[in-house]
Amino acid sequence: MLEPVGLDEVTERAYGVLLHEEQLTAGHLAGILDLAPARARQVLDGLVTAGLAQYHQGRPARYRPVDPRTGLTGLIRSRQRELERVAASVEAYAADYHERNLRSDPRLLVEVIEGPNEVTRRVELLVTSAEHEILAFDAPPYVSSNGTTSPSERDALARGVSVRAAYATEVLAIPARAETLREMVRLGEQARVLPRVPTKLIVVDRREAILPLTGSDEGRRTTAAYVRRSGLSDALVELFEAHWAMATPVFAAxxxxxxxxxxxxxxxxxxxxxxxxxxxxxxxxxxxxxxxxxxxxxxxxxxxxxxxxxxxxxxxxxxxxxxxxxxxxxxxx
Incomplete structure:
Protein backbone atom coordinates (compact mmCIF):
# COMPACT_ATOMS: atom_id res chain seq x y z
CA MET A 1 0.00 0.00 0.00
CA LEU A 2 2.93 2.36 0.67
CA GLU A 3 4.86 1.57 -2.52
CA PRO A 4 3.69 4.85 -4.16
CA VAL A 5 5.60 6.79 -1.48
CA GLY A 6 8.77 4.74 -1.96
CA LEU A 7 8.49 1.98 0.66
CA ASP A 8 9.10 -1.56 -0.56
CA GLU A 9 7.26 -4.56 0.90
CA VAL A 10 9.87 -5.35 3.57
CA THR A 11 10.10 -1.72 4.71
CA GLU A 12 6.30 -1.47 4.91
CA ARG A 13 6.15 -4.63 7.04
CA ALA A 14 8.86 -3.21 9.28
CA TYR A 15 6.91 0.03 9.60
CA GLY A 16 3.81 -1.93 10.64
CA VAL A 17 5.83 -3.70 13.37
CA LEU A 18 7.34 -0.40 14.53
CA LEU A 19 3.90 1.22 14.93
CA HIS A 20 2.96 -1.48 17.44
CA GLU A 21 6.11 -1.09 19.52
CA GLU A 22 7.12 1.72 21.86
CA GLN A 23 10.68 1.19 20.65
CA LEU A 24 12.46 -1.36 18.51
CA THR A 25 16.03 -2.57 17.97
CA ALA A 26 17.44 -3.95 14.76
CA GLY A 27 17.95 -7.32 16.43
CA HIS A 28 14.33 -7.45 17.60
CA LEU A 29 13.05 -6.57 14.10
CA ALA A 30 15.41 -9.16 12.55
CA GLY A 31 13.84 -11.86 14.72
CA ILE A 32 10.26 -10.83 13.94
CA LEU A 33 10.71 -10.57 10.16
CA ASP A 34 13.38 -13.26 9.81
CA LEU A 35 15.94 -10.81 8.42
CA ALA A 36 19.69 -10.58 8.74
CA PRO A 37 20.61 -8.01 11.42
CA ALA A 38 22.37 -5.79 8.86
CA ARG A 39 19.29 -5.82 6.63
CA ALA A 40 17.00 -5.01 9.57
CA ARG A 41 19.23 -2.05 10.51
CA GLN A 42 19.17 -0.86 6.87
CA VAL A 43 15.36 -1.02 6.82
CA LEU A 44 15.02 0.95 10.07
CA ASP A 45 17.50 3.57 8.89
CA GLY A 46 15.41 3.89 5.73
CA LEU A 47 12.34 4.63 7.87
CA VAL A 48 14.32 7.33 9.67
CA THR A 49 15.36 8.87 6.36
CA ALA A 50 11.72 8.82 5.22
CA GLY A 51 10.67 10.69 8.37
CA LEU A 52 8.66 7.76 9.72
CA ALA A 53 10.95 6.81 12.63
CA GLN A 54 13.38 8.37 15.11
CA TYR A 55 16.84 7.02 15.90
CA HIS A 56 18.08 6.94 19.50
CA GLN A 57 21.69 6.10 20.20
CA GLY A 58 22.55 3.42 22.73
CA ARG A 59 23.70 -0.14 23.04
CA PRO A 60 21.84 -1.35 21.17
CA ALA A 61 20.44 1.61 19.18
CA ARG A 62 16.68 1.96 19.39
CA TYR A 63 14.07 3.22 16.95
CA ARG A 64 10.74 4.84 17.81
CA PRO A 65 7.81 5.53 15.42
CA VAL A 66 6.76 9.03 14.35
CA ASP A 67 3.06 9.82 14.40
CA PRO A 68 1.85 8.66 10.93
CA ARG A 69 -0.26 11.80 10.57
CA THR A 70 2.99 13.73 10.63
CA GLY A 71 5.39 11.25 9.06
CA LEU A 72 3.26 9.89 6.24
CA THR A 73 1.75 13.28 5.41
CA GLY A 74 5.22 14.77 5.14
CA LEU A 75 6.38 11.87 2.97
CA ILE A 76 3.36 12.22 0.67
CA ARG A 77 3.98 15.96 0.26
CA SER A 78 7.64 15.33 -0.48
CA ARG A 79 6.67 12.83 -3.19
CA GLN A 80 4.15 15.30 -4.60
CA ARG A 81 6.87 17.95 -4.90
CA GLU A 82 9.13 15.46 -6.66
CA LEU A 83 6.34 14.54 -9.09
CA GLU A 84 5.63 18.21 -9.75
CA ARG A 85 9.30 18.72 -10.64
CA VAL A 86 9.10 15.75 -12.99
CA ALA A 87 5.88 17.09 -14.54
CA ALA A 88 7.55 20.47 -15.07
CA SER A 89 10.27 18.77 -17.09
CA VAL A 90 7.86 16.95 -19.41
CA GLU A 91 7.48 19.90 -21.77
CA ALA A 92 11.25 20.36 -22.01
CA TYR A 93 11.76 16.67 -22.85
CA ALA A 94 8.84 16.80 -25.29
CA ALA A 95 10.37 19.84 -27.00
CA ASP A 96 13.66 17.97 -27.45
CA TYR A 97 11.82 14.96 -28.87
CA HIS A 98 9.75 17.12 -31.20
CA GLU A 99 12.80 19.07 -32.40
CA ARG A 100 14.56 15.83 -33.24
CA ASN A 101 11.51 14.69 -35.22
CA LEU A 102 11.42 17.95 -37.14
CA ARG A 103 15.09 17.66 -38.00
CA SER A 104 14.60 14.14 -39.30
CA ASP A 105 11.42 15.00 -41.23
CA PRO A 106 10.45 18.71 -41.51
CA ARG A 107 7.17 17.68 -43.13
CA LEU A 108 5.95 16.79 -39.62
CA LEU A 109 5.80 20.50 -38.81
CA VAL A 110 2.73 21.22 -40.96
CA GLU A 111 0.01 18.81 -42.05
CA VAL A 112 -2.41 19.79 -44.83
CA ILE A 113 -6.09 19.08 -44.09
CA GLU A 114 -8.41 18.76 -47.07
CA GLY A 115 -12.20 19.24 -47.18
CA PRO A 116 -14.69 21.03 -44.91
CA ASN A 117 -15.75 17.89 -43.03
CA GLU A 118 -12.18 16.93 -42.22
CA VAL A 119 -11.30 20.50 -41.22
CA THR A 120 -14.30 20.58 -38.87
CA ARG A 121 -13.38 17.19 -37.40
CA ARG A 122 -9.79 18.21 -36.74
CA VAL A 123 -10.87 21.49 -35.16
CA GLU A 124 -13.13 19.52 -32.81
CA LEU A 125 -10.30 17.16 -31.88
CA LEU A 126 -7.91 20.05 -31.28
CA VAL A 127 -10.35 21.95 -29.07
CA THR A 128 -11.18 18.76 -27.16
CA SER A 129 -7.47 18.26 -26.42
CA ALA A 130 -7.13 21.69 -24.77
CA GLU A 131 -5.93 21.58 -21.17
CA HIS A 132 -5.23 25.24 -20.38
CA GLU A 133 -6.01 27.75 -23.12
CA ILE A 134 -7.66 28.27 -26.50
CA LEU A 135 -6.88 31.32 -28.66
CA ALA A 136 -8.90 32.08 -31.80
CA PHE A 137 -9.41 34.51 -34.65
CA ASP A 138 -12.85 34.33 -36.23
CA ALA A 139 -14.30 35.84 -39.41
CA PRO A 140 -16.61 34.83 -42.28
CA PRO A 141 -16.84 32.87 -44.51
CA TYR A 142 -17.42 29.69 -42.52
CA VAL A 143 -16.58 26.11 -43.38
CA SER A 144 -19.09 24.69 -40.87
CA SER A 145 -22.46 25.84 -39.60
CA ASN A 146 -20.93 26.65 -36.23
CA GLY A 147 -18.10 28.85 -37.54
CA THR A 148 -15.06 28.76 -35.31
CA THR A 149 -17.25 28.09 -32.27
CA SER A 150 -17.61 24.34 -31.79
CA PRO A 151 -19.63 22.22 -29.34
CA SER A 152 -16.31 21.22 -27.81
CA GLU A 153 -15.67 24.83 -26.80
CA ARG A 154 -18.60 24.68 -24.38
CA ASP A 155 -17.09 21.55 -22.84
CA ALA A 156 -13.69 23.25 -22.64
CA LEU A 157 -15.16 26.24 -20.82
CA ALA A 158 -17.02 23.92 -18.46
CA ARG A 159 -13.79 22.21 -17.45
CA GLY A 160 -12.00 25.50 -16.80
CA VAL A 161 -10.08 26.05 -20.03
CA SER A 162 -9.46 29.75 -20.75
CA VAL A 163 -10.89 30.83 -24.10
CA ARG A 164 -10.00 34.13 -25.79
CA ALA A 165 -11.36 34.95 -29.23
CA ALA A 166 -10.91 38.00 -31.44
CA TYR A 167 -13.69 38.48 -34.01
CA ALA A 168 -13.88 40.55 -37.17
CA THR A 169 -16.53 43.25 -36.73
CA GLU A 170 -18.57 41.79 -39.58
CA VAL A 171 -19.33 38.75 -37.39
CA LEU A 172 -21.52 40.98 -35.22
CA ALA A 173 -23.53 41.98 -38.27
CA ILE A 174 -24.80 38.39 -38.58
CA PRO A 175 -27.61 38.05 -35.97
CA ALA A 176 -27.19 34.29 -35.45
CA ARG A 177 -23.42 34.65 -35.00
CA ALA A 178 -23.84 37.58 -32.64
CA GLU A 179 -26.29 35.62 -30.49
CA THR A 180 -23.91 32.65 -30.37
CA LEU A 181 -21.15 35.01 -29.34
CA ARG A 182 -23.30 36.43 -26.53
CA GLU A 183 -23.94 32.91 -25.31
CA MET A 184 -20.25 31.97 -25.33
CA VAL A 185 -19.38 35.12 -23.37
CA ARG A 186 -22.04 34.19 -20.81
CA LEU A 187 -20.34 30.79 -20.52
CA GLY A 188 -16.96 32.39 -19.85
CA GLU A 189 -15.34 33.17 -23.19
CA GLN A 190 -13.41 36.44 -23.40
CA ALA A 191 -14.39 38.09 -26.68
CA ARG A 192 -13.02 41.13 -28.49
CA VAL A 193 -13.59 42.61 -31.93
CA LEU A 194 -11.37 44.16 -34.60
CA PRO A 195 -12.19 45.82 -37.93
CA ARG A 196 -10.57 42.71 -39.45
CA VAL A 197 -8.51 39.75 -38.31
CA PRO A 198 -5.41 38.59 -40.25
CA THR A 199 -6.64 35.01 -40.65
CA LYS A 200 -8.94 32.49 -39.09
CA LEU A 201 -7.01 30.63 -36.42
CA ILE A 202 -7.27 28.30 -33.45
CA VAL A 203 -4.30 27.75 -31.14
CA VAL A 204 -4.49 25.25 -28.27
CA ASP A 205 -2.22 25.41 -25.24
CA ARG A 206 0.23 27.57 -27.24
CA ARG A 207 1.60 24.53 -29.01
CA GLU A 208 -0.69 23.41 -31.86
CA ALA A 209 -2.77 25.42 -34.31
CA ILE A 210 -5.13 25.15 -37.28
CA LEU A 211 -5.48 27.93 -39.86
CA PRO A 212 -6.71 28.12 -43.48
CA LEU A 213 -4.21 27.84 -46.30
CA THR A 214 -6.23 29.90 -48.78
CA GLY A 215 -6.27 33.69 -48.59
CA SER A 216 -8.94 35.62 -46.72
CA ASP A 217 -10.44 36.94 -49.98
CA GLU A 218 -10.80 33.58 -51.67
CA GLY A 219 -14.24 32.68 -50.38
CA ARG A 220 -14.93 29.47 -48.47
CA ARG A 221 -11.70 28.00 -47.19
CA THR A 222 -11.70 24.22 -47.28
CA THR A 223 -7.97 23.53 -47.07
CA ALA A 224 -6.25 24.11 -43.74
CA ALA A 225 -2.87 23.66 -42.12
CA TYR A 226 -2.33 21.83 -38.86
CA VAL A 227 0.77 23.35 -37.26
CA ARG A 228 2.55 21.39 -34.56
CA ARG A 229 4.64 22.93 -31.80
CA SER A 230 7.47 24.89 -33.36
CA GLY A 231 8.75 28.39 -33.96
CA LEU A 232 5.83 28.77 -36.37
CA SER A 233 3.24 28.01 -33.68
CA ASP A 234 5.04 30.44 -31.36
CA ALA A 235 4.78 33.11 -34.05
CA LEU A 236 1.03 32.47 -34.40
CA VAL A 237 0.62 32.99 -30.65
CA GLU A 238 2.51 36.29 -30.89
CA LEU A 239 0.32 37.33 -33.83
CA PHE A 240 -2.77 36.66 -31.75
CA GLU A 241 -1.48 38.52 -28.69
CA ALA A 242 -0.56 41.59 -30.75
CA HIS A 243 -4.06 41.83 -32.22
CA TRP A 244 -5.74 40.97 -28.92
CA ALA A 245 -4.07 43.96 -27.28
CA MET A 246 -5.62 46.27 -29.93
CA ALA A 247 -9.08 44.69 -29.92
CA THR A 248 -12.22 46.02 -28.24
CA PRO A 249 -14.07 43.90 -25.63
CA VAL A 250 -17.60 42.98 -26.64
CA PHE A 251 -20.53 41.61 -24.63
CA ALA A 252 -18.27 41.57 -21.59
CA ALA A 253 -19.90 41.59 -18.20
Missing amino acids: TEPPGPTDPTDPADPADPEISPEDRALLQLLNAGLKDEAIARQLDLSQRTFRRRVAHLIHRLGATSRFQAGTQAMRRGWL
Whole structure:
Protein backbone atom coordinates (compact mmCIF):
# COMPACT_ATOMS: atom_id res chain seq x y z
CA MET A 1 0.00 0.00 0.00
CA LEU A 2 2.93 2.36 0.67
CA GLU A 3 4.86 1.57 -2.52
CA PRO A 4 3.69 4.85 -4.16
CA VAL A 5 5.60 6.79 -1.48
CA GLY A 6 8.77 4.74 -1.96
CA LEU A 7 8.49 1.98 0.66
CA ASP A 8 9.10 -1.56 -0.56
CA GLU A 9 7.26 -4.56 0.90
CA VAL A 10 9.87 -5.35 3.57
CA THR A 11 10.10 -1.72 4.71
CA GLU A 12 6.30 -1.47 4.91
CA ARG A 13 6.15 -4.63 7.04
CA ALA A 14 8.86 -3.21 9.28
CA TYR A 15 6.91 0.03 9.60
CA GLY A 16 3.81 -1.93 10.64
CA VAL A 17 5.83 -3.70 13.37
CA LEU A 18 7.34 -0.40 14.53
CA LEU A 19 3.90 1.22 14.93
CA HIS A 20 2.96 -1.48 17.44
CA GLU A 21 6.11 -1.09 19.52
CA GLU A 22 7.12 1.72 21.86
CA GLN A 23 10.68 1.19 20.65
CA LEU A 24 12.46 -1.36 18.51
CA THR A 25 16.03 -2.57 17.97
CA ALA A 26 17.44 -3.95 14.76
CA GLY A 27 17.95 -7.32 16.43
CA HIS A 28 14.33 -7.45 17.60
CA LEU A 29 13.05 -6.57 14.10
CA ALA A 30 15.41 -9.16 12.55
CA GLY A 31 13.84 -11.86 14.72
CA ILE A 32 10.26 -10.83 13.94
CA LEU A 33 10.71 -10.57 10.16
CA ASP A 34 13.38 -13.26 9.81
CA LEU A 35 15.94 -10.81 8.42
CA ALA A 36 19.69 -10.58 8.74
CA PRO A 37 20.61 -8.01 11.42
CA ALA A 38 22.37 -5.79 8.86
CA ARG A 39 19.29 -5.82 6.63
CA ALA A 40 17.00 -5.01 9.57
CA ARG A 41 19.23 -2.05 10.51
CA GLN A 42 19.17 -0.86 6.87
CA VAL A 43 15.36 -1.02 6.82
CA LEU A 44 15.02 0.95 10.07
CA ASP A 45 17.50 3.57 8.89
CA GLY A 46 15.41 3.89 5.73
CA LEU A 47 12.34 4.63 7.87
CA VAL A 48 14.32 7.33 9.67
CA THR A 49 15.36 8.87 6.36
CA ALA A 50 11.72 8.82 5.22
CA GLY A 51 10.67 10.69 8.37
CA LEU A 52 8.66 7.76 9.72
CA ALA A 53 10.95 6.81 12.63
CA GLN A 54 13.38 8.37 15.11
CA TYR A 55 16.84 7.02 15.90
CA HIS A 56 18.08 6.94 19.50
CA GLN A 57 21.69 6.10 20.20
CA GLY A 58 22.55 3.42 22.73
CA ARG A 59 23.70 -0.14 23.04
CA PRO A 60 21.84 -1.35 21.17
CA ALA A 61 20.44 1.61 19.18
CA ARG A 62 16.68 1.96 19.39
CA TYR A 63 14.07 3.22 16.95
CA ARG A 64 10.74 4.84 17.81
CA PRO A 65 7.81 5.53 15.42
CA VAL A 66 6.76 9.03 14.35
CA ASP A 67 3.06 9.82 14.40
CA PRO A 68 1.85 8.66 10.93
CA ARG A 69 -0.26 11.80 10.57
CA THR A 70 2.99 13.73 10.63
CA GLY A 71 5.39 11.25 9.06
CA LEU A 72 3.26 9.89 6.24
CA THR A 73 1.75 13.28 5.41
CA GLY A 74 5.22 14.77 5.14
CA LEU A 75 6.38 11.87 2.97
CA ILE A 76 3.36 12.22 0.67
CA ARG A 77 3.98 15.96 0.26
CA SER A 78 7.64 15.33 -0.48
CA ARG A 79 6.67 12.83 -3.19
CA GLN A 80 4.15 15.30 -4.60
CA ARG A 81 6.87 17.95 -4.90
CA GLU A 82 9.13 15.46 -6.66
CA LEU A 83 6.34 14.54 -9.09
CA GLU A 84 5.63 18.21 -9.75
CA ARG A 85 9.30 18.72 -10.64
CA VAL A 86 9.10 15.75 -12.99
CA ALA A 87 5.88 17.09 -14.54
CA ALA A 88 7.55 20.47 -15.07
CA SER A 89 10.27 18.77 -17.09
CA VAL A 90 7.86 16.95 -19.41
CA GLU A 91 7.48 19.90 -21.77
CA ALA A 92 11.25 20.36 -22.01
CA TYR A 93 11.76 16.67 -22.85
CA ALA A 94 8.84 16.80 -25.29
CA ALA A 95 10.37 19.84 -27.00
CA ASP A 96 13.66 17.97 -27.45
CA TYR A 97 11.82 14.96 -28.87
CA HIS A 98 9.75 17.12 -31.20
CA GLU A 99 12.80 19.07 -32.40
CA ARG A 100 14.56 15.83 -33.24
CA ASN A 101 11.51 14.69 -35.22
CA LEU A 102 11.42 17.95 -37.14
CA ARG A 103 15.09 17.66 -38.00
CA SER A 104 14.60 14.14 -39.30
CA ASP A 105 11.42 15.00 -41.23
CA PRO A 106 10.45 18.71 -41.51
CA ARG A 107 7.17 17.68 -43.13
CA LEU A 108 5.95 16.79 -39.62
CA LEU A 109 5.80 20.50 -38.81
CA VAL A 110 2.73 21.22 -40.96
CA GLU A 111 0.01 18.81 -42.05
CA VAL A 112 -2.41 19.79 -44.83
CA ILE A 113 -6.09 19.08 -44.09
CA GLU A 114 -8.41 18.76 -47.07
CA GLY A 115 -12.20 19.24 -47.18
CA PRO A 116 -14.69 21.03 -44.91
CA ASN A 117 -15.75 17.89 -43.03
CA GLU A 118 -12.18 16.93 -42.22
CA VAL A 119 -11.30 20.50 -41.22
CA THR A 120 -14.30 20.58 -38.87
CA ARG A 121 -13.38 17.19 -37.40
CA ARG A 122 -9.79 18.21 -36.74
CA VAL A 123 -10.87 21.49 -35.16
CA GLU A 124 -13.13 19.52 -32.81
CA LEU A 125 -10.30 17.16 -31.88
CA LEU A 126 -7.91 20.05 -31.28
CA VAL A 127 -10.35 21.95 -29.07
CA THR A 128 -11.18 18.76 -27.16
CA SER A 129 -7.47 18.26 -26.42
CA ALA A 130 -7.13 21.69 -24.77
CA GLU A 131 -5.93 21.58 -21.17
CA HIS A 132 -5.23 25.24 -20.38
CA GLU A 133 -6.01 27.75 -23.12
CA ILE A 134 -7.66 28.27 -26.50
CA LEU A 135 -6.88 31.32 -28.66
CA ALA A 136 -8.90 32.08 -31.80
CA PHE A 137 -9.41 34.51 -34.65
CA ASP A 138 -12.85 34.33 -36.23
CA ALA A 139 -14.30 35.84 -39.41
CA PRO A 140 -16.61 34.83 -42.28
CA PRO A 141 -16.84 32.87 -44.51
CA TYR A 142 -17.42 29.69 -42.52
CA VAL A 143 -16.58 26.11 -43.38
CA SER A 144 -19.09 24.69 -40.87
CA SER A 145 -22.46 25.84 -39.60
CA ASN A 146 -20.93 26.65 -36.23
CA GLY A 147 -18.10 28.85 -37.54
CA THR A 148 -15.06 28.76 -35.31
CA THR A 149 -17.25 28.09 -32.27
CA SER A 150 -17.61 24.34 -31.79
CA PRO A 151 -19.63 22.22 -29.34
CA SER A 152 -16.31 21.22 -27.81
CA GLU A 153 -15.67 24.83 -26.80
CA ARG A 154 -18.60 24.68 -24.38
CA ASP A 155 -17.09 21.55 -22.84
CA ALA A 156 -13.69 23.25 -22.64
CA LEU A 157 -15.16 26.24 -20.82
CA ALA A 158 -17.02 23.92 -18.46
CA ARG A 159 -13.79 22.21 -17.45
CA GLY A 160 -12.00 25.50 -16.80
CA VAL A 161 -10.08 26.05 -20.03
CA SER A 162 -9.46 29.75 -20.75
CA VAL A 163 -10.89 30.83 -24.10
CA ARG A 164 -10.00 34.13 -25.79
CA ALA A 165 -11.36 34.95 -29.23
CA ALA A 166 -10.91 38.00 -31.44
CA TYR A 167 -13.69 38.48 -34.01
CA ALA A 168 -13.88 40.55 -37.17
CA THR A 169 -16.53 43.25 -36.73
CA GLU A 170 -18.57 41.79 -39.58
CA VAL A 171 -19.33 38.75 -37.39
CA LEU A 172 -21.52 40.98 -35.22
CA ALA A 173 -23.53 41.98 -38.27
CA ILE A 174 -24.80 38.39 -38.58
CA PRO A 175 -27.61 38.05 -35.97
CA ALA A 176 -27.19 34.29 -35.45
CA ARG A 177 -23.42 34.65 -35.00
CA ALA A 178 -23.84 37.58 -32.64
CA GLU A 179 -26.29 35.62 -30.49
CA THR A 180 -23.91 32.65 -30.37
CA LEU A 181 -21.15 35.01 -29.34
CA ARG A 182 -23.30 36.43 -26.53
CA GLU A 183 -23.94 32.91 -25.31
CA MET A 184 -20.25 31.97 -25.33
CA VAL A 185 -19.38 35.12 -23.37
CA ARG A 186 -22.04 34.19 -20.81
CA LEU A 187 -20.34 30.79 -20.52
CA GLY A 188 -16.96 32.39 -19.85
CA GLU A 189 -15.34 33.17 -23.19
CA GLN A 190 -13.41 36.44 -23.40
CA ALA A 191 -14.39 38.09 -26.68
CA ARG A 192 -13.02 41.13 -28.49
CA VAL A 193 -13.59 42.61 -31.93
CA LEU A 194 -11.37 44.16 -34.60
CA PRO A 195 -12.19 45.82 -37.93
CA ARG A 196 -10.57 42.71 -39.45
CA VAL A 197 -8.51 39.75 -38.31
CA PRO A 198 -5.41 38.59 -40.25
CA THR A 199 -6.64 35.01 -40.65
CA LYS A 200 -8.94 32.49 -39.09
CA LEU A 201 -7.01 30.63 -36.42
CA ILE A 202 -7.27 28.30 -33.45
CA VAL A 203 -4.30 27.75 -31.14
CA VAL A 204 -4.49 25.25 -28.27
CA ASP A 205 -2.22 25.41 -25.24
CA ARG A 206 0.23 27.57 -27.24
CA ARG A 207 1.60 24.53 -29.01
CA GLU A 208 -0.69 23.41 -31.86
CA ALA A 209 -2.77 25.42 -34.31
CA ILE A 210 -5.13 25.15 -37.28
CA LEU A 211 -5.48 27.93 -39.86
CA PRO A 212 -6.71 28.12 -43.48
CA LEU A 213 -4.21 27.84 -46.30
CA THR A 214 -6.23 29.90 -48.78
CA GLY A 215 -6.27 33.69 -48.59
CA SER A 216 -8.94 35.62 -46.72
CA ASP A 217 -10.44 36.94 -49.98
CA GLU A 218 -10.80 33.58 -51.67
CA GLY A 219 -14.24 32.68 -50.38
CA ARG A 220 -14.93 29.47 -48.47
CA ARG A 221 -11.70 28.00 -47.19
CA THR A 222 -11.70 24.22 -47.28
CA THR A 223 -7.97 23.53 -47.07
CA ALA A 224 -6.25 24.11 -43.74
CA ALA A 225 -2.87 23.66 -42.12
CA TYR A 226 -2.33 21.83 -38.86
CA VAL A 227 0.77 23.35 -37.26
CA ARG A 228 2.55 21.39 -34.56
CA ARG A 229 4.64 22.93 -31.80
CA SER A 230 7.47 24.89 -33.36
CA GLY A 231 8.75 28.39 -33.96
CA LEU A 232 5.83 28.77 -36.37
CA SER A 233 3.24 28.01 -33.68
CA ASP A 234 5.04 30.44 -31.36
CA ALA A 235 4.78 33.11 -34.05
CA LEU A 236 1.03 32.47 -34.40
CA VAL A 237 0.62 32.99 -30.65
CA GLU A 238 2.51 36.29 -30.89
CA LEU A 239 0.32 37.33 -33.83
CA PHE A 240 -2.77 36.66 -31.75
CA GLU A 241 -1.48 38.52 -28.69
CA ALA A 242 -0.56 41.59 -30.75
CA HIS A 243 -4.06 41.83 -32.22
CA TRP A 244 -5.74 40.97 -28.92
CA ALA A 245 -4.07 43.96 -27.28
CA MET A 246 -5.62 46.27 -29.93
CA ALA A 247 -9.08 44.69 -29.92
CA THR A 248 -12.22 46.02 -28.24
CA PRO A 249 -14.07 43.90 -25.63
CA VAL A 250 -17.60 42.98 -26.64
CA PHE A 251 -20.53 41.61 -24.63
CA ALA A 252 -18.27 41.57 -21.59
CA ALA A 253 -19.90 41.59 -18.20
CA THR A 254 -18.97 44.70 -16.22
CA GLU A 255 -18.97 45.32 -12.52
CA PRO A 256 -21.75 47.55 -11.25
CA PRO A 257 -20.39 51.09 -10.92
CA GLY A 258 -19.48 52.25 -7.43
CA PRO A 259 -20.88 55.24 -5.57
CA THR A 260 -20.75 58.50 -7.50
CA ASP A 261 -18.29 61.18 -6.54
CA PRO A 262 -20.29 64.31 -5.59
CA THR A 263 -17.26 66.48 -6.44
CA ASP A 264 -17.06 65.13 -9.99
CA PRO A 265 -19.43 67.03 -12.31
CA ALA A 266 -19.15 64.24 -14.86
CA ASP A 267 -20.93 61.80 -12.56
CA PRO A 268 -24.54 61.31 -13.62
CA ALA A 269 -27.30 61.59 -11.09
CA ASP A 270 -28.26 57.99 -11.88
CA PRO A 271 -25.18 55.80 -12.54
CA GLU A 272 -27.18 52.67 -13.38
CA ILE A 273 -27.47 51.46 -16.95
CA SER A 274 -29.91 48.93 -18.34
CA PRO A 275 -28.68 45.74 -20.05
CA GLU A 276 -30.27 47.02 -23.28
CA ASP A 277 -28.33 50.30 -23.17
CA ARG A 278 -25.11 48.46 -22.30
CA ALA A 279 -25.59 46.15 -25.29
CA LEU A 280 -26.17 49.21 -27.48
CA LEU A 281 -22.99 50.88 -26.22
CA GLN A 282 -20.94 47.71 -26.76
CA LEU A 283 -22.09 47.37 -30.35
CA LEU A 284 -21.43 51.04 -31.04
CA ASN A 285 -17.99 50.71 -29.49
CA ALA A 286 -17.28 47.66 -31.66
CA GLY A 287 -17.74 49.82 -34.77
CA LEU A 288 -20.83 48.08 -36.11
CA LYS A 289 -22.97 49.99 -38.60
CA ASP A 290 -26.20 51.58 -37.36
CA GLU A 291 -28.39 49.35 -39.51
CA ALA A 292 -26.74 46.18 -38.18
CA ILE A 293 -27.04 47.34 -34.55
CA ALA A 294 -30.70 48.22 -34.96
CA ARG A 295 -31.36 44.83 -36.57
CA GLN A 296 -29.58 42.97 -33.77
CA LEU A 297 -31.48 44.84 -31.05
CA ASP A 298 -34.76 44.58 -32.99
CA LEU A 299 -35.20 48.36 -33.08
CA SER A 300 -36.59 50.63 -35.73
CA GLN A 301 -34.16 53.20 -37.11
CA ARG A 302 -36.13 55.94 -35.39
CA THR A 303 -36.04 54.22 -31.99
CA PHE A 304 -32.36 53.41 -32.45
CA ARG A 305 -31.45 57.03 -33.17
CA ARG A 306 -33.53 58.22 -30.22
CA ARG A 307 -31.80 55.82 -27.81
CA VAL A 308 -28.35 56.79 -29.09
CA ALA A 309 -29.18 60.48 -28.66
CA HIS A 310 -30.47 59.78 -25.14
CA LEU A 311 -27.26 57.97 -24.17
CA ILE A 312 -25.07 60.75 -25.60
CA HIS A 313 -27.07 63.32 -23.63
CA ARG A 314 -27.00 61.22 -20.46
CA LEU A 315 -23.23 60.89 -20.70
CA GLY A 316 -22.80 64.62 -21.15
CA ALA A 317 -21.10 64.03 -24.50
CA THR A 318 -21.24 65.91 -27.80
CA SER A 319 -20.37 62.99 -30.10
CA ARG A 320 -20.48 59.21 -30.23
CA PHE A 321 -16.71 59.03 -29.77
CA GLN A 322 -16.88 61.16 -26.64
CA ALA A 323 -19.83 59.11 -25.42
CA GLY A 324 -17.77 55.93 -25.78
CA THR A 325 -14.93 57.47 -23.80
CA GLN A 326 -17.29 58.58 -21.04
CA ALA A 327 -19.00 55.18 -20.96
CA MET A 328 -15.67 53.41 -20.50
CA ARG A 329 -14.72 55.87 -17.77
CA ARG A 330 -17.91 55.11 -15.88
CA GLY A 331 -17.52 51.34 -16.22
CA TRP A 332 -20.44 50.95 -18.59
CA LEU A 333 -18.24 49.23 -21.19
